Amino acid sequence: MQGVTYSVDIVLCIDTTGSMQKLIDKVKTNALQFYEDLQQCMEEKGKMIDDLRIRVVAFRDYYVDGDNAMRTSPFFRLPQDKEQFATFVNPLQADGGGDEPENSLEALALAMQSEWARSGDKRRQLIVMWTDASAHPLEKQAEAKPGNYPRDLPHNFDELTDMWEGQGYMSMAAKRLIIYAPDAYAWTDMANYWNNTLHYPSKAGDGLSGVDYRTILDAIANSV
Numbered sequence: 001m002q003g004v005t006y007s008v009d010i011v012l013c014i015d016t017t018g019s020m021q022k023l024i025d026k027v028k029t030n031a032l033q034f035y036e037d038l039q040q041c042m043e044e045k046g047k048m049i050d051d052l053r054i055r056v057v058a059f060r061d062y063y064v065d066g067d068n069a070m071r072t073s074p075f076f077r078l079p080q081d082k083e084q085f086a087t088f089v090n091p092l093q094a095d096g097g098g099d100e101p102e103n104s105l106e107a108l109a110l111a112m113q114s115e116w117a118r119s120g121d122k123r124r125q126l127i128v129m130w131t132d133a134s135a136h137p138l139e140k141q142a143e144a145k146p147g148n149y150p151r152d153l154p155h156n157f158d159e160l161t162d163m164w165e166g167q168g169y170m171s172m173a174a175k176r177l178i179i180y181a182p183d184a185y186a187w188t189d190m191a192n193y194w195n196n197t198l199h200y201p202s203k204a205g206d207g208l209s210g211v212d213y214r215t216i217l218d219a220i221a222n223s224v
Contacts, residue, residue: 006224007051008124009075011111015104015131016058016071017097023130024092026213031086035078041214041221049224052078055114056088059107062146063136064098069148072110100133100204105186109138109153109160112169123174124224128216132204134184157186164194176223180211198223 016024030037035052042049053075062069071092076085111127139156154160163169164177177197181187182204191199198219202210 005048005050006122006124007117007119008049008126008224009053009055009114009116010126010128010220011055011057011114013057013059013104013107013111013127013129013131014092015060015097015102015133016092016094017060017100017102017133018094019132020130021094023211024089024094026211026216028086028089028092030213031089032082034085035082037213038217038220041217042224045221047221047224051117053117054078054085055111056085057107057111058092059103060096061098061102061136062106062149063103063141065096066146067148068096069103069146070107070110070150075115097133101136101185102131102133104129104131104133104135104181105138105157105160106136106150106153109163110150112163114169116170116174123171124176125170125174126176126178126220126223128178128180128220129187130180130211132182132202134182134204135186137185157189161194178219178223180216 014024014027039049055075056073058071060069073088108129116125117123138154138160154163175196179187179190179199180202183201184204187199190197
């Protein structure tokens with residue numbers, strides 16, 4: 001429908017372990033132009049974004065990387081805060097993580113707990129997950145989590161599913177999840193059983209090298 005306008009919040013969950021540098025470089029290269037590129041892609045589909053905010057959750061592995069395991073940003077309003085957005089993503093480097101899996105489910109839970117905008121007649125609350133690895137089970141080392149492991153997170157996949165399917169954090173009508181990840185735990189289960197979820201399967205361990213920037217924009221625009 002022509003002329004549809006939206007208030008859109010996007011949280012980018014980015015695996016920043018050793019194999020992901022090419023994807024991270026794409027995010028850095030396009031950070032300053034992201035708003036204009038997405039707006040153009042939206043206009044081609046007869047949509048417009050009235051208010052766009054973007055947040056980043058950059059993750060590695062709490063069991064290997066210690067204090068470097070998770071970096072989170074506030075929401076940046078675009079285009080007004082595009083310089084601050086670029087300043088946050090530019091230092092991101094692919095490093096650490098050890099062997100897979102990674103703490104991607106924790107990153108996803110933190111993304112769900114974002115301070116989403118509640119105003120506007122038409123809203124989208126969109127999470128984009130980028131990883132080339134499987135995920136640690138949330139119950140791993142349940143009695144002896146690392147000291148910097150976040151509190152108040154789900155204890156297992158069922159609780160994470162309840163977070164997604166419930167109404168406590170995100171709007172049922174507004175939420176969307178796009179996953180760029182291998183056919184591995186827990187991405188395949190999400191694709192099969194979670195509502196409003198799209199999974200673009202990728203090859204494990206290749207840093208999502210086949211993911212094109214325009215394809216990312218198109219997937220986001222189609223989800224809005």
